[in-house]
Amino acid sequence: MQVGHITHAGKVASIDEKAAVAELMAPSESLVGRPPLYLPRSGGCGVLLLGLALSPSEPDDDE
């Protein structure tokens, strides 16, 4: 397949470049492997989140 205007068409990324892409695809949250701050029990999450959603507030501004 021809990609006329892409200079790097056909080039395979370096190890560092591929690692950078893999990192950007990785979980942002590090859900796995960190001690959880809170583990909602089954049935409890709906009530908690409804409370959060019904009283929205602007994010904290420490500036």
Add this chain to the structure above:
Amino acid sequence: MSAISGPPRAVYATAVETLAGSVVRALTGADDAFRLADQIPLGGDPADQMAGLAAVRVLGSDALAPFVLARHRFSAEDADVVATSIRTFPVPEPDQIDRDDNTVLVRELRDWATGQALIGVGAPGRTHPYPEVAGPGAGRDRGWVEWTGMLAQLSPMAVPGLDSSLHADARRHRLDVARGVTRAMLRRDPLTAARLARWLAASGEAPMDPPFPVEPVLRQLVLVAKPDHRLRLEITIARYGLGRRDNE
């Protein structure tokens, strides 16, 4: 000279944000002439082109959302960009990563979603087979925390019209997905919350006990999303899953 210099991670992160912003504008009607090929700088610095290709690879099928969801016209040049990004940043070989890691599975599923998106826009030349190991119950044995972590990585699959064993699991275990959203919100991790909310939005209105409305979650996330285009993209596509396009 590249407009942005530095280590690949930082340069690519900026490119991803830029592309995500363009996709959001295309999905919300602010940009009615979206072309993926325009995101790769014409005749510019090769490093900028590389960053553009990396951004397309990172966003995966989400980069095609304007064509799939908002009916922008998909061109052969756009298809070339996707193919080049996949060629430039191939899926790692299984022996290059930790055997217990699900990196390869996640990348293969994302590539499958990209192939399905290409089929959806009439460019079926780059299909990717659905991985056999991603059958019913895949990843469930590790518990809901790890499973929802995998789902969050696979949010590009959570779009209206796409279906697989993983989608069936997400519908069957909506409460676990809701727990993942709740956990992410409590950890102040809006990106993960939005990614998991996409799965809930895309899985229809199946009843859940207790009920877990997605729209209030998205409203809350919008409050923290303003400067973060990647987060706004997740929210925007989630709203498409809910049948809403008034994302602004």
